[in-house]
Amino acid sequence: MSTDISLTTLLLLCLAAAGAGWVDAVVGGGGLVQLPALLVGLPGAPPVQVLGTNKAVAICGTAAAAVAYARRAPLDLRTAFRVGLAALGGSLAGASLAAGIDSAVLRPLIMAVLLAVLAFLLLRPSFGVTARAGEVPTRRRVAVAVLVAGLGIGFYDGLIGPGTGTFLVLALAGILHMDLVSASGTAKIVNVCTNVGALVTFTLQGAVLWQVAVPMALCNLTGGAVGARMALKRGSGFVRGVLVVVVVALVCKLALDQWGW
Template sequence: MESYIIIFLCVAAFAAGFIDAIVGGGGLIQTPAGLILLPNLPVSTVIGTLKIPAFSGTSFAAYQYLKKVNMNWKLLLTMMAVALPSAFMGSTLLTYMSNDFMKPLLLFILSLLAIYTYAKKNFGQHVEKNISEKTLILNAIMISFIVGFYDGFIGPGTGSFFVVAFIALMGFDFLHASANAKMVNLATNFGSICLFAIKGKIIWAIALPMAASNAMGGWLGAKLAISKGNSFIRIFFLVVVVGTLIRFAYDVFFI
């Protein structure tokens, strides 16, 4: 394989890791780059290979968050335990069917999400204290299962979906939502990697250099998010959601 292809993929991986560490959505950069630059490979092989840098970048970002953000470990471990097998099931389904039918639905959901986040200025600016522990756990399980399955089945925008779900249904602010999203996203990536590794869908010669680049981007993105706080993350979140909207709109109307 030509060296320039690896270089372009590594640049895309760095950018994806940086964005993903702040609010999620790195797959909007990394996945199209992989599909465009590796056109002769099966889609499942490209997606499987890209899960390695995604896991690497998320790991480094999660480490940065864990050093600075207090976590509810009981709740977090519950979410990770649900998300991992859910993503495995989603990736299993991906190997048998197309996911194109979901894109119009996602376009509609993302449009509502962008409008709501923009209009509600205090969305995700503080931690909500009035949610019972039972409700918190039930919502955590539901979010982890649904978004985890989505990550295994489709992928792009997973981090953003986790962030908004944690804010809207669990009362987190943007910083705590991003920190928890990184950890749960680790579980979903690992679940998908298990499936793709079993089926021999990972090309390690491509995955490893991209993983190093994604990790560096994730490290820098997490440090920036932690230092800038909730207002910065909210703005960045809106930018990424609009980017996701444009991507899905292109897929729905022009492909």
């Protein structure tokens, strides 16, 4: 495919990448902004090139956010990498089965889960606002996090994908009793682990449009760094508000994919 696109289109894609990086750094779900923008901006590109380019862009903002969180928030890096390695394995397994799964069957189930999550967030306003003081996760809780947030959500990421970062934040906060800021930071590290494997695969397939990906990646990186700093500065209450908005957006996006207009 020719990557000769207009300067206006490239600038709009870069703006979308910056916004996606910000959203993803705060609570996950940046793909809701970036992937549709790439589909519109690159209408002649094969889907695999759109996905590969999206992954090359997204990993930059995620990595920048992970570094910002790791420097300024009290993250349990050992646990984060354990969950991340499990998620890498889960995403590879999910990707290997993706071609044989009808996503139209999965979307209603995912929407039901998201609606339950939304109801939970609205009915439990204290969820994730503060961590349990002095609590150290037990080995059992860490093992559950590895299985659910690592293998389970990693598998979902490889299989279908939308909202992976949001699910990670919710799972980590619920299982390990993290506040939402720490959960967001840990989720970024896990996302970096899963994205590395996918990006290597896409790169080996020649499915990344680097002429588009590089300028978008710089903007995504900037958005990710700014989003992480805002989340760290404003705290879990701010993250929770963004989380509610992103969950609603995910439900609407999946409903649109399932039933159209």
